[in-house]
Amino acid sequence: MDHQGAPVEPARVRTDLEAQASAAVVAEESALVERVQGGDSTAYDVLVRRYIRRAFTVAFRLLGHREDAEDLVQETFMILLRQIDDFELGRRFGPWMYRILINRGLNARKSRALRRTETLPDDVIGAEAPDLAVERAEVRARFRGALESLPPRQRVVIELIELDGFTRVEVAEALGISDATVRWHVHDAWRTLRRVLAPLVSR
């Protein structure tokens, strides 16, 4: 109940709590960035460790190779450090980091002759019967082919949302595009995937 005695919707309570949590994170990250600007490397280490796992996941999605992904993550964090004075205090560190990571990753994919895309290790895929493994490999190959047919940025959008659990807002912030554009990318990507992968669904 609010101060007027009217019932408060649960969704609104959740949104308020999320907003408070987000404000706390922003304040904490701004304080960390201020310490980094003052020359404190420990504060930067806190930021790095907070984001490194997700940064690596995104880098791996972009480049498809473990070592390239590690290099991209390291390079991104060093670029951020060089530009730390440009960071707008009062904003989240994550979207700024993802924006640089994704832009550099897309450029790297375009301009660099990358090593062959790694297949996922068995422990990730799971041990399975040979015939099932063959079928999965075929489905995977088809998906890979279908994803290759998407524009690079659209592919990143759909992978981040569908596989890595990013929200549309997070993707919009990370790519520096509007929520509407993200929605359009998702819609268009699904339309292409449905068309290209129709035989998979119908069988």
Added chain:
Amino acid sequence: MRSNDRLRALWRGVAGTAPTRGVDLDALAARIRVDTSLALRARASWNRWTRTAAVVGVAAGLAAICTIKMIPTRPATTLLEAVSGGEAPAREFEVAVVGPRDGAWVIAAAIGADR
């Protein structure tokens, strides 16, 4: 959308996650930390150097201004004195290099102005 759901399920079934399990992210973070320390140290020493250079520059500028202010100034000479030598040799030289015709003209103008 129904077909999206089926495709999504298929996709998630085969896509897996990025292989963070096999990657030593702690080691990567440690490497970044080393680079961070070096970069911040370099930045601090560059800032110190820049600050020192700025302070020295300002001090040198102030010293130069003070020195110039301390040089005794002579009263301004008249144009006639300037062209006739004596107190303002620089002006006499200036007239001498202009040439006889121009020199004569300048001397005449100076005398006229002085009078």
